[in-house]
Amino acid sequence: MAATLEVRSLRAHFFTKAGVVKAVDDVSFSIGEGQVLGLVGESGSGKSVTGFSILGLVDPPGRVVGGEILFKGRDLTKLSEEEWRRVRGRDIAMIFQDPMMTLNPVLRIDTQMIETVLAHEKVSEKAARARAREALVQVGIPSPDERLRAYPHQFSGGMRQRVAIAIALLHRPALIIADEPTTALDVTIQGQILYEVQKLCREMGTSLIWITHDLAVVAGLADEICVMYAGRIVEKGPVDQVLDAPLHPYTKGLIGSVPSRNVRGQKLAQIPGMTPSLLSLPPGCAFRARCPRADAACLAEPALTRPRPGREIRCFHPHLVDEVV
Amino acid sequence: MGGGEEASAPTAGAPVPTHGAGARTPILSLRGVSREFRKPFDLAARLARRLGADIREEVVHAVDRVDLDIFAGEVVGLVGESGCGKSTLGRMVAGILPPTSGTIFWKGRDRASLPPGEAKAAKLAVQMIFQDPYASLNPRLRVGEIIGEAPLVHGLVPAAELEAYVDEQMRRAGLDPAFKRRYPHQFSGGQRQRIGIARALAVGPEFLVCDEAVAALDVSIQAQILNLFMDLRRELGLTYLFISHDLGVVEHLSDRVVIMYLGRVVESAPAEEVFARPNHPYTQALLAEVPRISNRKRAFAGVKGEIPSPLAPPAGCHFHPRCPHAMPICREAAPPLREVAPGHLSACHLNDRPAV
Numbered sequence: 001m002a003a004t005l006e007v008r009s010l011r012a013h014f015f016t017k018a019g020v021v022k023a024v025d026d027v028s029f030s031i032g033e034g035q036v037l038g039l040v041g042e043s044g045s046g047k048s049v050t051g052f053s054i055l056g057l058v059d060p061p062g063r064v065v066g067g068e069i070l071f072k073g074r075d076l077t078k079l080s081e082e083e084w085r086r087v088r089g090r091d092i093a094m095i096f097q098d099p100m101m102t103l104n105p106v107l108r109i110d111t112q113m114i115e116t117v118l119a120h121e122k123v124s125e126k127a128a129r130a131r132a133r134e135a136l137v138q139v140g141i142p143s144p145d146e147r148l149r150a151y152p153h154q155f156s157g158g159m160r161q162r163v164a165i166a167i168a169l170l171h172r173p174a175l176i177i178a179d180e181p182t183t184a185l186d187v188t189i190q191g192q193i194l195y196e197v198q199k200l201c202r203e204m205g206t207s208l209i210w211i212t213h214d215l216a217v218v219a220g221l222a223d224e225i226c227v228m229y230a231g232r233i234v235e236k237g238p239v240d241q242v243l244d245a246p247l248h249p250y251t252k253g254l255i256g257s258v259p260s261r262n263v264r265g266q267k268l269a270q271i272p273g274m275t276p277s278l279l280s281l282p283p284g285c286a287f288r289a290r291c292p293r294a295d296a297a298c299l300a301e302p303a304l305t306r307p308r309p310g311r312e313i314r315c316f317h318p319h320l321v322d323e324v325v
Numbered sequence: 326m327g328g329g330e331e332a333s334a335p336t337a338g339a340p341v342p343t344h345g346a347g348a349r350t351p352i353l354s355l356r357g358v359s360r361e362f363r364k365p366f367d368l369a370a371r372l373a374r375r376l377g378a379d380i381r382e383e384v385v386h387a388v389d390r391v392d393l394d395i396f397a398g399e400v401v402g403l404v405g406e407s408g409c410g411k412s413t414l415g416r417m418v419a420g421i422l423p424p425t426s427g428t429i430f431w432k433g434r435d436r437a438s439l440p441p442g443e444a445k446a447a448k449l450a451v452q453m454i455f456q457d458p459y460a461s462l463n464p465r466l467r468v469g470e471i472i473g474e475a476p477l478v479h480g481l482v483p484a485a486e487l488e489a490y491v492d493e494q495m496r497r498a499g500l501d502p503a504f505k506r507r508y509p510h511q512f513s514g515g516q517r518q519r520i521g522i523a524r525a526l527a528v529g530p531e532f533l534v535c536d537e538a539v540a541a542l543d544v545s546i547q548a549q550i551l552n553l554f555m556d557l558r559r560e561l562g563l564t565y566l567f568i569s570h571d572l573g574v575v576e577h578l579s580d581r582v583v584i585m586y587l588g589r590v591v592e593s594a595p596a597e598e599v600f601a602r603p604n605h606p607y608t609q610a611l612l613a614e615v616p617r618i619s620n621r622k623r624a625f626a627g628v629k630g631e632i633p634s635p636l637a638p639p640a641g642c643h644f645h646p647r648c649p650h651a652m653p654i655c656r657e658a659a660p661p662l663r664e665v666a667p668g669h670l671s672a673c674h675l676n677d678r679p680a681v
Contacts, residue, residue: 042543042544042545043543156631156632157407158631159631186406186407186570186632187406187570187572187611187614187615188406188610188611188614188628188632189406189631189632190614190616191613191614191625191626191628192625192628194616194625195624195625195626198624198625213543213544214544214616215544215618216573216615216616216617216618216620217616219616219617219618219619219620219621220616220617220620220621220623220625221625239621240621243618243621253545254544254545255618256548257544257545257547257548258544258548258573258618259548259551259573259574259576259577259578260573260577260617260618260619264576264577264596264597265555265577265578267552267555268548268551268552268577269548270545270548270549270552271545271548271549272549274513274515274516274545274546275543275545
């Protein structure tokens with residue numbers, strides 16, 4: 001299967017006054033047509049910066065300092081600003097956590113959507129309006145003609161996120177990067193959005209990178225999972241394998257931290273300590289200080305290994321013997 | 326009051342739910358507690374009214390005649406989506422916000438008519454933990470002052486012993502007392518939440534209201550704080566009202582779960598019962614939507630429709646426009662909370678029909 005996107009050894013660093021922050025450090029993954037990749041991690045793990053890097057949206061003092069981003073075989077890191085502009089929104093679209101990052105509060109929805117269509121295609125305004133209307137229908141917005149004439153503040157949070165998704169869909173992009181798009185929404189509204197997204201990926205063959213801290217959402221949505229910690233992917237694999245038999249102690253700890261019905265009333269298996277500051281990462285494995293399995297070997301940098309087919313980890317002491325989570 | 330309200334039985338005569346707890350007096354009970362928020366008329370509206378325009382005052386029934394009993398040592402999970410009134414209810418329980426109508430009983434006595442000394446003790450006995458560990462701590466006070474201020478002001482600890490007392494509170498919440506001269510901004514989100522917990526515990530409360538207390542935290546930190554809550558419960562015999570939109574967290578922690586929708590309690594039952602046999606269609610929908618790690622590559626469905634505006638809630642049962650089982654009566658009359666199984670209350674007209 002030809003990959004829609006292949007990221008190779010991506011590095012994005014922030015050059016701050018306090019020092020260099022390696023927000024994304026040697027990250028590689030690929031995603032095929034119609035596939036859903038879950039990029040999971042806690043705050044500061046570099047999952048959002050990875051998403052921004054793919055779209056060339058890392059702002060100073062940050063920049064992509066290394067690696068390749070191959071989109072349908074073309075390396076995006078070599079693009080000029082003008083070429084970038086043609087890719088963004090047309091071939092690769094992004095959905096943000098806060099839909100108001102996409103929407104302009106003082107423009108009507110139709111103005112914004114038609115503008116987006118015309119930015120990449122030479123069509124009549126009438127045709128553009130029809131496309132906008134069609135996109136609103138696709139994401140399940142009732143009475144689209146009326147809603148096109150409304151302003152963003154007249155929508156609820158869930159409806160705004162739908163509009164943001166509709167805008168992302170306008171050019172039928174091959175890849176959508178979604179950065180925590182349902183985190184701020186209520187459970188029943190999240191269910192509706194996940195339903196629409198799932199349907200679209202299936203029907204249109206869109207590849208999707210779903211960035212989230214919520215393992216449970218990814219469990220229901222993704223084909224593959226990448227778990228990030230301190231700027232690196234520490235574990236990668238098919239969703240069932242990673243969640244049922246995590247190899248990396250961090251993944252295992254993360255799964256154990258999620259309250260579930262199996263451990264009702266018992267203590268959660270907590271990970272001690274907190275995520276380290278990326279400014280002063282100690283040498284070796286970044287998870288070392290919180291890891292129950294850490295020893296002297298972990299003072300060295302763990303390399304990426306493939307202990308099982310389809311699985312990748314960075315760890316000297318993975319949970320290779322099948323253990324019940 | 327607000328007009329357009331459906332006729333219903335007077336609150337005073339509402340059956341008192343017992344939750345099968347025998348003759349025990351609940352540590353805290355609510356009877357017909359409501360809270361309205363009104364938007365006062367602005368100048369333009371006042372002028373228009375004087376000229377005869379028909380402008381109604383906007384009234385939000387944030388909490389609408391809620392009855393609730395919480396027993397000592399219990400953890401009650403209060404669940405609902407945005408705008409359902411769960412935080413407003415929590416603030417009334419904590420004594421931060423007075424109810425518009427209804428009565429809150431503390432250990433069987435009306436909290437509003439306690440003599441001053443007891444009223445103060447009752448107030449201190451209920452403390453609140455807030456959602457935002459950034460906004461709920463005074464950035465200009467040192468941690469030691471944040472934690473030590475209340476016990477000193479209320480005369481719980483003599484000034485000479487305050488240092489040692491603050492150290493003990495910090496240790497209990499999992500903080501190193503060496504940090505007590507630091508300011509809140511020098512701490513991470515999880516540690517700040519621990520400061521908030523230490524501050525609440527410093528006045529020796531019996532009852533904690535936790536309003537989305539772990540919602541802002543990362544998963545691994547959230548687990549640490551949840552474990553701390555459970556340890557404290559065992560250690561200090563605390564009672565909790567745990568408010569959350571996260572059903573996973575509530576299921577993990579609670580003995581009993583109360584579910585709210587647009588200001589009303591729609592279901593209340595022991596935790597296992599709610600998750601095994603949800604009765605109300607809203608509860609069923611909510612449970613179906615909870616993402617779980619054990620649910621792989623599933624087809625998401627989604628409850629139809631939006632959460633209605635609390636400014637103009639639908640008549641009758643508030644859930645009827647989204648309910649797959651809605652009947653004509655649901656549009657007209659609000660279903661009362663009634664017992665569908667021992668200790669299991671639900672407000673749904675489907676339960677009016679004879680059992681099939």
